[in-house]
Amino acid sequence: MVLLSSRLRWALACTIALSAGCIGQTAEQTEADSLGPDTSGHPSGPLHRAGFPCTRCHGEAWWQQSPVFELAGTIYRKADDARGLNNAEVIVRDATGREVIARTNQSGNFYFEKGDANLEFPLRVSVRSGDQEQTMRGLIWRERSCAACHSGDPGEASNGRVFVEASP
Amino acid sequence: MMLRGKSKLVWRALAALCLSASACQAPSEPTQRITAGDPELYASYVQPYLEVGCATLDCHGDLGHPLRLFSELGLRSEAALRPDAISEQREPRALTEGELEDNQLSIASIALASRAPAEHLALLKPLAVAAGGIAHEGPTLWPSTKAPGYQCLRAYLLGDEAGDAPQACAQALDALQAATPAAAEPAAE
Numbered sequence: 001m002v003l004l005s006s007r008l009r010w011a012l013a014c015t016i017a018l019s020a021g022c023i024g025q026t027a028e029q030t031e032a033d034s035l036g037p038d039t040s041g042h043p044s045g046p047l048h049r050a051g052f053p054c055t056r057c058h059g060e061a062w063w064q065q066s067p068v069f070e071l072a073g074t075i076y077r078k079a080d081d082a083r084g085l086n087n088a089e090v091i092v093r094d095a096t097g098r099e100v101i102a103r104t105n106q107s108g109n110f111y112f113e114k115g116d117a118n119l120e121f122p123l124r125v126s127v128r129s130g131d132q133e134q135t136m137r138g139l140i141w142r143e144r145s146c147a148a149c150h151s152g153d154p155g156e157a158s159n160g161r162v163f164v165e166a167s168p
Numbered sequence: 169m170m171l172r173g174k175s176k177l178v179w180r181a182l183a184a185l186c187l188s189a190s191a192c193q194a195p196s197e198p199t200q201r202i203t204a205g206d207p208e209l210y211a212s213y214v215q216p217y218l219e220v221g222c223a224t225l226d227c228h229g230d231l232g233h234p235l236r237l238f239s240e241l242g243l244r245s246e247a248a249l250r251p252d253a254i255s256e257q258r259e260p261r262a263l264t265e266g267e268l269e270d271n272q273l274s275i276a277s278i279a280l281a282s283r284a285p286a287e288h289l290a291l292l293k294p295l296a297v298a299a300g301g302i303a304h305e306g307p308t309l310w311p312s313t314k315a316p317g318y319q320c321l322r323a324y325l326l327g328d329e330a331g332d333a334p335q336a337c338a339q340a341l342d343a344l345q346a347a348t349p350a351a352a353e354p355a356a357e
Contacts, residue, residue: 079253097349121307124348134256138219138241139347141307143226155247157225159254166255 028061040107050074050084050107051152051161053145058111070119072111073146075104075127079163080153084108088129088164095120132164204272205324211268213337214324215239218271220344221317222294227306235289236274238267245270275325285326291318316340 035052042048044066054072057064071092077085088104092112100117102110112119122139143149146162154160204210219239223229229242236243240260244250245267254260263271278289294309295301295318301308310318316339323333 079255093348095347122347137254137256138224139221139344141224141227149225154250154253156244156250157229157231159225159241159250161253163253163255166257167252 028056028059032057032062042107046105046109046111047107050109051147053147053151054109054111055144059144060114067111068114069144070112070114070117071123071140071144071146072109073150073162074108075110075129076108076161076163077129077132077165079160079167081161081163085129085164088127091126091128092117092119093124095122127162127164129164134162134164134166204269204276205327207268207272209324209333210272211263213334214320215263215268215271217317217320217337217341217344220341221309222306223271233305235278237271238263279325286322288325290321290325294318316343 035049035056038049038052040048040050051074055069056062058066058069058072060068062068073090074084075088075090076083084106085104085108086106088108088110090102090104090110091099092101093099094117098117098120100112100119102112104110122141124136124139126133126135149157149159150162151158152160205214218228218237219241222235223237223239223242225242227233228235228237229239231243238245240263241254244261245264249261249264252258275290279285280287280289280292289302292300292302293304294306295313295315296308296311297303299310299312301310309315312318313322316336319331319336320333320340323331323336
């Protein structure tokens with residue numbers, strides 16, 4: 001009896017040790033961890049993590065109690081700006097033909113919280129600030145974070161930041 | 169004695185190897201050949217449709233998704249092909265011959281059976297399940313096999329006799345451009 005219980009204890013210890021790497025580490029958490037630290041200097045809230053793919057943490061699958069976004073991102077004045085653009089308009093037209101507009105905050109962030117717009121994909125997006133305006137040439141079919149496809153500088157898998165003023 | 173024991177062991181190992189290798193022999197079915205369609209037809213008519221409907225960075229332009237497709241606005245084969253941000257004022261660089269060929273091969277590789285060319289994932293995935301399609305992680309693009317997009321891909325994959333690919337692809341592209349119809353006025357701010 002003592003022997004059996006000792007084996008059982010060993011088996012339990014091994015199981016726990018082997019699964020320790022999996023406990024508390026959901027796919028969403030792993031993905032969020034991969035974003036690295038927030039260097040914005042802002043506490044969690046509408047101004048934080050400009051330029052990051054918002055719905056990695058503010059998506060349906062996220063494990064924390066944070067607002068869920070239908071669509072969110074960061075807008076810049078120029079493609080190579082490091083800081084987001086305040087008070088830009090993000091005009092989104094969805095598959096039903098409905099048009100909704102969000103305005104960026106001082107970090108350049110905008111978002112539609114779940115239930116705000118009930119967007120139906122595909123989406124077509126324009127951004128506007130003053131007399132400057134850019135309309136995305138392609139459609140958005142499923143992605144809810146701008147930065148998933150518009151991250152950093154242009155490259156093979158990124159179209160660069162979302163901006164309103166084209167460089168000459 | 170020791171040597172004989174070793175030799176026995178070697179023979180047994182060889183026999184086991186032969187037995188296990190027999191399971192790996194080629195099936196009796198002849199190798200199926202898949203062919204990519206006409207490259208000019210693809211470049212001129214099919215790719216522009218796929219560019220808008222399938223190859224975006226959030227769908228098949230994402231390396232994490234099955235069926236990788238390059239496109240002017242989506243995934244490029246190398247960063248040098250997108251040196252600057254694309255804007256209303258700056259055109260993207262045209263796809264290279266290599267990218268176009270890779271796309272054709274990507275599509276060819278998801279054929280299910282060469283003897284039944286319509287049994288092709290490129291035709292079945294975007295098609296509504298109710299119309300004979302199969303589940304697709306992305307959107308249902310074609311409600312029925314009459315959809316121009318289906319006809320476009322079918323004509324490309326099956327050849328001229330299957331339909332007028334240029335006309336079907338042009339209609340399909342028009343339909344996509346109208347996927348977000350203009351609204352009467354902004355609904356909310």
